[in-house]
Amino acid sequence: MIPLEHFLTLSGILFSLGLFGVLARRNAVLILMSIELMLNAVNINLVAFSAYLVSTEFVGQVFALFVIVVAAAEVGLALSIIIAIYRSRATSNVDEVDLMKW
Amino acid sequence: MEVKGAEGFYQGLPRNILIAKTDELFALARKSSLWPLTFGLACCAIEMIATYMAHHDLDRFGVLPWPSPRQADVMIVAGTVTKKMSRAVKLLYQQMPMPKWVIAMGNCSINGGPFASYSRVIQGVDLIVPVDIYVPGCPPRPEALMDAIMKLQDKIAQDAHRNGKAK
Amino acid sequence: MPWYVDITARVGAMLIFLILTVLALVWLERKFAGRIQMRLGPMRTGYQGLLQSLADAVKLLLKEDLRPANADRWAFQMAPFVVFVPIFLIFVTIPFSRELVIRNLDMGLFYIIAVSGLSIVGIVMAGWGSDNKYALLGAVRSAAQMISYELPLVLALLGIAMQASSLNLVTIVEQQRFLPNLFMQPLGFTLFMVAALAELHRSPFDIPVAESEVVGGPFIEYSGIRWGIFYLSEYVNLVAVAALASLVFLGGWEWPLLPPAAWFLVKTFALIMVIMWVRATLPRLRIDQLMDFAWKILLPLAFVNIFIVGLYRLYQWPTWTVSLISLAMAIVAAATVYHFPGGERR
Amino acid sequence: MTGAQFLFYALGLATVMGGLGVVLSRNVVHSALALLLSLIAVAGIYVLLYAEFLALVQVLIYGGAIVILLLFVLMLTRSGESPLVLDNPQKPVALVVSLLFMAIAIVSFFLTRWKLAQAPRGVDFSVLGGSLFQDWVLPFEVASLVLLVALMGAIIIARESPQ
Secondary structure: OOOHHHHHHHHHHHHHHHHHHHHOOOEEEEHHHHHHHHHHHHHEEEEEEHEEEEEOOOHHHHHHHHHHHHHHHHHHHHHHHHHHHHHHHOOOOOOOOOHHHO | OOOOOOOHHHOOOOOOOHHHHHHHHHHHHHHHHOOOOOOOOOHHHHHHHHHHOOOHHHHHOOOOOHHHHHHHOEEEOOOOHHHHHHHHHHHHHOOOOOOOEEEEEEEEEHHHHHHHHOOOHHHHHHHOOOOOEEOOOOOOOHHHHHHHHHHHHHHHHHHHHHHHHHO | OHHHHHHHHHHHHHHHHHHHHHHHHHHHHHHHHHHHHHOOOOOOOOHHHHOOHHHHHHHHHHOOOOOOOOHHHHHHHHHHHHHHHHHHHHHOOOOOOOOOOOOOOOOOOHHHHHHHHHHHHHHHHHHHOOOOOHHHHHHHHHHHHHHHHHHHHHHHHHHHHOOOHOOHHHHHHEEEEEEEOOHOOOHHHHOOOOOOOOHOOOOOOHHHOOOOHHHOHOOOOOOOOOOOOHHHHHHHHHHHHHHHHHHHHHOOOOOOOOOOHHHHHHHHHHHHHHHHHHHHOOOOOOOHHHOOOEEEEEEEHHHHHHHHHHHHHHHHHHHHHHHHHHHHHHHHHHHHHHHHHOOOOO | OOOHHHHHHHHHHHHHHHHHHHHHHHHHHHHHHHHHHHHHHHHHHHHHHHHHHHHHHHHHHHHHHHHHHHHHHHHHOOOOOOOHHOOOOOOHHHHHHHHHHHHHHHHHHOOOOEEEEOOOOOOHHHHHHHHHHHHHHHHHHHHHHHHHHHHHHHHHHHHHOOO
């Protein structure tokens, strides 16, 4: 049997990889991909909890399902925003789209 | 088939035991499945198309026109090759994977034909690519093209046979 | 027998069966299209050209394996396998008869839908990795088409799953012992077959690989055995879709007289012949017509199909009413498409 | 090592390699393909956690749809010719932050006392479906509404010329 901690460690590594990607990357699509990694790390946690922990229900799987739904919606919307930005600015570099910051 | 570095391997073996026979077997497969590149340059192309069509049906020989040079075995140069076009023809030939063959169809592609004295016309496609079979005619009839394909099949079989025997 | 020997034997047997079937299908398609076009098809290679596909296969194996200088090494060389493996994985759960199956999964239908979507990635890899504008164009067309047509395909299968209350293919087949789903849901069958043609890149939806527009699409730069794998996977996909349709719509092996697996193969090959017939008959659609057709006609019809099946399940209607409504809808849809063909070119 | 353990470590390795590919690759399309590898491996991990349905959903949604969408947009925006454009100047900081987070998370995973069940177990697919449509029907409907709104929003935002 694989200990629960190993699943959690895997998800921790995956989450920090996603965090690194979000912080270090400039391209908007790459940032989106890193966010997907983070969501997946969370999903691994949820499913592992639902399999290993004491509970009569399996809320973890249901939640993971909803996370996937939200991820799909998020990707669709974000990609359309990226395309709109690319049309008006000819760039998908998030550091160049900072007009609203000051 | 030209394989660099394979000579040493061939030399160490007695003739005719295995390599020659497999070569001939491969040639059998190759000659039964000659896929020409789909392109035509001038009026000969019309005859070539007629040969592909239902009445003559080149599919009987396993000849299936293919649009991309990467998947083609035979190049049928059907028509006048102008200087401007010659670069494209040469490029297409270079893009085809080995082993590959060329059929020069019609007088224009053999030696310039009626345009033999024109400076803007290549005086025979064999000046730019190596030609295996020449089909004379202006344009040749479909039967002539079919004959050329059968000749090419014979040539492939004979080449394989000869490569196995004499060196 | 240890489990790994068992699995290897099953998968190997399936692989050999598929390769032989594909060789036979290539020959069959050339003969069949030839007969339809009043030609003979392959004649010279073996009796009636029976060895033609073998010759083609051997020739492709021996051809030079080219890789364009600017192609992306990794994506270009991996793409054929990324296309082939998911399509082959479909066959893990396709039952030829009740026992003759690699592994009967409880969620077989959903598994097939999920896995078959993966091969799009391989096609996009091929198109992008080739560094060729036609290949890229073909790959983008292919991805758009496959994503659009996956929806009606999945929704048509959803109708079946609702009716059978199961995703297990064996259960679905056994429920059709008396009445194949074809007669129950003619609309669903029509939707499935049309969407499947698009998924298979088959005429009249062969826009991604159209020779006259994109010169063979994503596969343009491939030669030799890698191209052969693409070709193989197109035909394996054809077999997979026809097998799936014969399982969920035609009742698979559940007919008397012949042995079960024979019935299954007969139905599968009949469907494949229909697909070849369509290919030899119809011209190609335009890309905007293709998208319009998926989103404005097939998708609403798929919802209607689900609605009808839902009403049937909820109110326990007699079977014939559902068949009649479904058939009427299919006919109305066909008439609509016939009278209002695709819009004008913008 | 049992088969399941071997499978877990292989899949975990694939997941992490894919993740590394996403964040380190210099080619955006390679990043997307590495993301696919990682996500498929995660689907395998779901199978090890007795969540077959979720694994299939993962393959269908991520492999069939999301990665394709990402590839599409990468090709439409043609971004990232040079690695300079891809990475921020705050890369070292990001490295430190993420390593720190990883350390804290892993340490806390091992220090926490989990209320473990007798054995890891899954849930039958039909039970999951029943629960989804009975106990969770409101979130389910909200989720479908979210998808619909996102779909319409995406079409409106990405449309070329609003007329």
